[in-house]
Amino acid sequence: MNKKKKWYDFLWIVSLTYLILGFFNILFAWLGLLCFFIPLIIAVGNGGKAYCNRYCGRGQLFSLIGGRFGLSRKKDIPGWMKSGAFRYGFLAFFFTMFFLMLWNTWLVFSGAKDLGTVVTLLWTFKLPWHWAYHGTLFSDGVAQFAFGFYSVMLTSTVLGFFTMVLFKPRSWCVYCPMGTMTQLICKAKNLND
Numbered sequence: 001m002n003k004k005k006k007w008y009d010f011l012w013i014v015s016l017t018y019l020i021l022g023f024f025n026i027l028f029a030w031l032g033l034l035c036f037f038i039p040l041i042i043a044v045g046n047g048g049k050a051y052c053n054r055y056c057g058r059g060q061l062f063s064l065i066g067g068r069f070g071l072s073r074k075k076d077i078p079g080w081m082k083s084g085a086f087r088y089g090f091l092a093f094f095f096t097m098f099f100l101m102l103w104n105t106w107l108v109f110s111g112a113k114d115l116g117t118v119v120t121l122l123w124t125f126k127l128p129w130h131w132a133y134h135g136t137l138f139s140d141g142v143a144q145f146a147f148g149f150y151s152v153m154l155t156s157t158v159l160g161f162f163t164m165v166l167f168k169p170r171s172w173c174v175y176c177p178m179g180t181m182t183q184l185i186c187k188a189k190n191l192n193d
Contacts, residue, residue, distance in 0.1 A: 008055050012064055015057030019157065022150045026117075026132040026143060029150035036178065043182040044189075052179045059170050062160055066169025077167040077174050087180045094156075094177040097123050101148035109141030116144065120151040121158065 021028035035058075039051035052059065066072030080086055107113035117130040129150075133143050160172030173179055 009060070011055055011057035012060035013057070015061045015157075018057075019154065022132065022146075022153070024132060026129060026146045026150055027136065029146040029153065030142075032149055032153045035153070039178045039182050040185065043185040049179070049182050049186060052173060052176070052182060056173070058157065058160060059173050062164045062172060063169045065161075066164040072164050072169045073166060074169070075167050077163065077171045081163075081171075082174055087175050090175050091177045091180045094152075098152060101145075101152060105141055105145040105148055108144035109139055115140040116147060119147060119154060122155050123151075 018028065018031060021031075038055070042051045042055075043049065066074075104113065104116070108115055117128070117133055118126040119129040120126050129147065133147075136143060156172075156176070160176075163171040
């Protein structure tokens with residue numbers, strides 16, 4: 001029996017559109033902040049992981065590609081990737097890289113560094129991305145943030161894709177930094193109740 005699809009079952013289109021728009025105009029990367037703030041707001045508001053379970057377009061995209069299109073081996077993710085040590089370690093690493101990105105943005109805003117029109121994939125590989133930026137009325141720091149943020153979003157998508165192929169479709173969700181943060185919020189709220 002097919003259950004009737006809800007509007008949020010199509011949020012994978014938003015994730016895919018985000019990646020495509022950032023390819024053509026890097027300033028669209030700013031929209032990715034919604035993927036950072038909405039899960040936190042939902043977790044703080046009702047203490048649940050509704051975003052991860054229902055509204056995450058990236059998780060839906062991995063389910064579609066890995067499940068429906070069969071690009072996943074559908075194997076269990078290794079136990080060490082489920083461990084708190086790995087998840088919290090990855091969260092700490094992710095935040096370190098995020099704050100380095102913010103630092104580089106600050107350097108461009110302050111004029112201490114020139115705009116870098118590259119996307120850094122997997123925090124290592126610098127990919128030229130100059131075609132996606134043609135100047136703006138805003139400071140170069142606005143564009144630098146966009147390049148950095150798109151790098152974070154693209155890197156996490158690539159990591160999620162690899163784990164989707166190797167394991168179950170939504171294996172990324174096991175160690176996703178946003179999922180780990182919302183889980184921490186839920187635990188903190190439950191302690192206070």
